Amino acid sequence: MKRSRRSSLTLAKALKSEVRSPRLADAGRKKIAWAAREMPVLRMIAQRFERDKPLSGIRIAACLHVTAETANLVSVLKSGGAEVVLCASNPLSTQDDVAAAIAHDLKIPTFAIRGEDRKTYYRHLKLVLSTKPQVTMDDGADLVSLLHGAKKHLAKLIWGSSEETTTGVIRLRALHKQGKLLFPVVAVNDSKTKHLFDNRYGTGQSTIDGILRATNVLIAGKTFVISGYGYCGKGVAMRARGMGAQVVVCEVDAVRALEARMDGYEVMPMKSAARVGDIFVTVTGDINALDVEHFKLMKDGAIVANAGHFDVEINLAGLKKLSSEVRGIRPNVEEYRLKSGKKLHVLSEGRLVNLAAAEGHPSMVMDMSFANQALAAVFIAKNHATLKPQVYSVEAELDEEVARMKLKSLGISIDELSPRQRKYLSSWQQGT
Ligand code: ADE
Numbered sequence: 001m002k003r004s005r006r007s008s009l010t011l012a013k014a015l016k017s018e019v020r021s022p023r024l025a026d027a028g029r030k031k032i033a034w035a036a037r038e039m040p041v042l043r044m045i046a047q048r049f050e051r052d053k054p055l056s057g058i059r060i061a062a063c064l065h066v067t068a069e070t071a072n073l074v075s076v077l078k079s080g081g082a083e084v085v086l087c088a089s090n091p092l093s094t095q096d097d098v099a100a101a102i103a104h105d106l107k108i109p110t111f112a113i114r115g116e117d118r119k120t121y122y123r124h125l126k127l128v129l130s131t132k133p134q135v136t137m138d139d140g141a142d143l144v145s146l147l148h149g150a151k152k153h154l155a156k157l158i159w160g161s162s163e164e165t166t167t168g169v170i171r172l173r174a175l176h177k178q179g180k181l182l183f184p185v186v187a188v189n190d191s192k193t194k195h196l197f198d199n200r201y202g203t204g205q206s207t208i209d210g211i212l213r214a215t216n217v218l219i220a221g222k223t224f225v226i227s228g229y230g231y232c233g234k235g236v237a238m239r240a241r242g243m244g245a246q247v248v249v250c251e252v253d254a255v256r257a258l259e260a261r262m263d264g265y266e267v268m269p270m271k272s273a274a275r276v277g278d279i280f281v282t283v284t285g286d287i288n289a290l291d292v293e294h295f296k297l298m299k300d301g302a303i304v305a306n307a308g309h310f311d312v313e314i315n316l317a318g319l320k321k322l323s324s325e326v327r328g329i330r331p332n333v334e335e336y337r338l339k340s341g342k343k344l345h346v347l348s349e350g351r352l353v354n355l356a357a358a359e360g361h362p363s364m365v366m367d368m369s370f371a372n373q374a375l376a377a378v379f380i381a382k383n384h385a386t387l388k389p390q391v392y393s394v395e396a397e398l399d400e401e402v403a404r405m406k407l408k409s410l411g412i413s414i415d416e417l418s419p420r421q422r423k424y425l426s427s428w429q430q431g432t
Contacts, residue, residue: 013083013109015085015109015127015130015131016109017099017103017109017110017111018110018111018112018113018124018127019096019099019100019103019110019111019112019113020096020099020100020113020114021096021100022100022103022104023100024096024097024099024100024101025097025100025101025103025104025105026097026101027097027101028068028071028095028096028097028098028099028100028101028102029101029105031068031071031095031097031098031101032068032071032072032075032098032101032102034068034363035067035068035069035071035072035363035366036072036363037363038362038363038364038367039069039072039363039364039366039367039370040367040405040406040409041367041368041371041402041405041406041409042072042073042076042367042370042371042374044405044409045076045371045374045375045405046075046076046079049076049077049079049080049081049374050079050080052080053080053081054080054081054378054381054382055077055080055081055082055377055378055381056080056081056082057081057082057083058081058082058083058134058135058377058381059082059083059085059131059132059133059134059135060077060082060083060084060085060133060134060135060136060137060377061084061085061086061087061128061129061131061133061135061136061137061143062074062077062084062085062086062087062128062136062137063086063087063088063089063125063128063136063137063138063139063140063142063143064086064088064089064137064138064139064164065088065089065090065093065094065139065355065360066086066088066093066094066095066098066099066102066110066112067093067095067098067355067359067360067366068095068098068359068363069360069361069363069366069367069370070086070098070102070370071098071101071102071106072363072370073366073370073373073374074086074102074106074108075106076370076374077374077377078106078108080374080377080378082135082377083131084108085108085109085110085111085127085128085131085133086102086108086109086110086111086112086128087110087111087112087124087125087127087128088111088112088113088116088121088124089138089139089140089142090139090140090309090351090352090355090356091114091115091116091117091118091120091121091351092114092115092348092349092351092352092355092356093114093351093352093355093356093360094112094113094114094116095114095359096112096113096114099112099113109128109131111124111127111128112124122146125142125143125146126146126150126151128143129143129146129147129151129154132154132157133157133158134157134158134159134381134384135158135159135160135161135162135377135380135381136158136161136162137161137162137164137373137377138161138162138163138164138168139163139164139165139168139309140164140165140167140168140171140309140310141163141167141168141169141171141172143161144161144163144168144171144172144175144185145171147161147182147183148175148180148181148182152182155182155183156182158182158183159183159184159380159381159384159387160183160184160185160186160380160384160387161183161184161185161186161380162185162186162187162188162373162376162377162380163185163186163187163188163189164188164189164194164369164373165189165309166189166195166199166230166231166232166285166309167285167308167309167310168189168309169187169189169190169391170285172185172187172391173391176389176390176391181389181390181391182389183389184380184384184387184388184389184390184392185390185391185392186376186379186380186391186392186393186394187391187392187393187394188369188372188373188376188394190393190394191372191393191394191398191399191402192399192403193368193369193371193372193399193402193403193406194368194369194372194394195231196231197365197368197369198361198365198366198368198369199230199231199232199235200231200232200234200235200238201235201361201365202235202360202361202362202365202366202369203231203232203235203236203283203307203354203361204232204234204235204236204237204238204239205235205239205361205362206354206355206358206359206360206361206362207232207235207236207239207281207283207305207307207353207354208236208239208240208243209354209358209359210305210307210332210347210348210352210353210354210355210356210357210358211279211281211303211305211347211353211357213332213357213358214305214330214331214332214333214347214348214353214357215303215330215333215345215347217279217303219240219243219244219245219279220243220244220245221244221245221246222245222246222278222279223245223246223248223276223277223278223279224240224245224246224247224248224277224278224279224281225247225248225249225250225270225273225274225276225277225279225280225281226240226247226248226249226250226280226281226283227250227251227270227280227281227282227283227284227289227290227313228250228251228282228283228284228285228289228308229249229251229253229256229257229259229260230256230283230285232283232307232308233249233283233284234263236281236283236307237249237260237263237265240279241264241265245279246266247265247266248265248266248267248268248273248276248277249261249265249266249267250267250268250269250270250273250289251267270289270290270294271293271294271297274290274293274294274295274297274298275297275298275299276299277298277299277302278299278301278302278303279302279303279305280298280302280303280304280305281305281306281307281353282305282306282307282308282313282314283306283307283308283313284308284313285308285309285313286308286312286313287312287313287315288312288313288314288315288318289308289313289314290304290313290314290315291315291318292315292318292319292321292322295315295318295319295322295338295344296322296340298342298344299342300342300343301343301344301345302344302345303344303345303347304344304345304346304347304350305346305347305348305350305353306347306348306350306351306352306353307352307353307354308352309352311349311350311351313350314346314350316346316349316350319336319344319346320336322336322338322339322340323336323337323338323339324337324338324339325337329345331357332347332348332353332356332357333345333346333347334346334347334349367406368402368403368406371402371405372394372398372399372402375394375398375401375402376394379394379395379398
């Protein structure tokens with residue numbers, strides 16, 4: 001056991017990073033420091049990790065969006081004693097300067113180049129798995145997916161994995177439901193201190209940010225159609241309304257549709273929304289939320305973007321077939337000229353617009369998401385001998401601890417239950 005750990009550590013160190021250019025490291029370093037200012041919870045965890053080294057000698061392979069916030073997470077994991085290797089979880093989300101700084105300053109082998117092709121993307125994933133990690137960290141479940149496919153022989157070495165995003169958790173639950181999940185996974189996305197903040201306020205703000213950076217269109221007065229009213233959709237709807245848009249929500253879930261209506265939005269099927277929308281955003285986690293039948297109905301000049309994890313939510317192959325020409329007209333904007341003469345504008349090739357055209361969620365919310373990731377890694381390290389191959393949530397006490405640390409960092413104190421109130425809540429006798 002000891003020998004295999006040592007030889008794999010050497011392997012991780014021997015891996016040579018693949019980033020756009022080491023010369024970008026200086027700019028990346030500044031970005032990472034700027035993000036760190038808004039990540040006090042991660043800072044508190046780092047202090048604890050430096051002291052206790054709860055991840056000592058543990059190999060972690062992380063497949064995350066390579067951003068300034070991720071840099072702060074992998075730095076914390078390293079200060080906890082982990083041997084970390086990192087690759088991108090999306091070909092278009094990498095911040096090249098940050099990748100260079102992670103590789104150069106933090107000395108963490110990093111495999112991430114913005115715009116890398118599919119072949120390179122998967123080669124990078126396989127490279128991080130070649131270090132024979134005990135723990136993997138995913139945003140979208142691509143490492144776990146490989147560990148159940150082409151790299152299945154490595155699955156027996158895995159103590160556990162953690163998953164950042166809704167889409168990834170959906171894939172993992174499907175795997176578990178089929179009885180095929182080979183090791184335990186922690187659904188970080190399910191923590192309240194993750195999805196209530198990252199998905200809602202993070203996706204809400206960064207999606208609008210991506211659309212604005214790509215197009216610079218005025219949101220006020222536009223009809224803004226959102227497909228999917230989970231926490232991400234709720235966030236986007238809230239911010240679009242705040243900027244003066246007329247918001248329309250499309251849903252397949254009756255309860256969520258009702259919620260959207262009572263939150264004050266118009267609710268209708270996409271076939272109706274397609275005729276009236278100026279800007280469309282998909283946040284469903286499913287394929288073809290915008291399909292050929294919808295493109296045919298859209299107005300000339302409509303803008304189409306996706307903020308879900310995978311680039312499957314907009315049927316781009318179908319749109320291409322309808323089109324006579326596709327051309328880039330601004331960074332992150334492609335114009336599809338349909339054979340009918342109508343033009344539709346697709347942002348960031350249908351990949352997550354908040355990370356591809358902007359910088360992803362602000363550090364303030366990633367602080368809590370990544371605190372959950374760091375604590376999930378410790379949970380796996382401590383408990384792997386007794387964990388089963390199933391999908392675990394982060395323990396409620398850890399979730400609460402993250403919230404308390406965040407409140408503390410904000411200088412906010414809250415009330416406490418009195419002994420009498422606590423007793424009342426645990427009793428059933430007293431009525432009116
Ligand atoms: N996912 C969404 N925003 C992100 C960010 N800023 N860093 C890493 N992952 C993210």
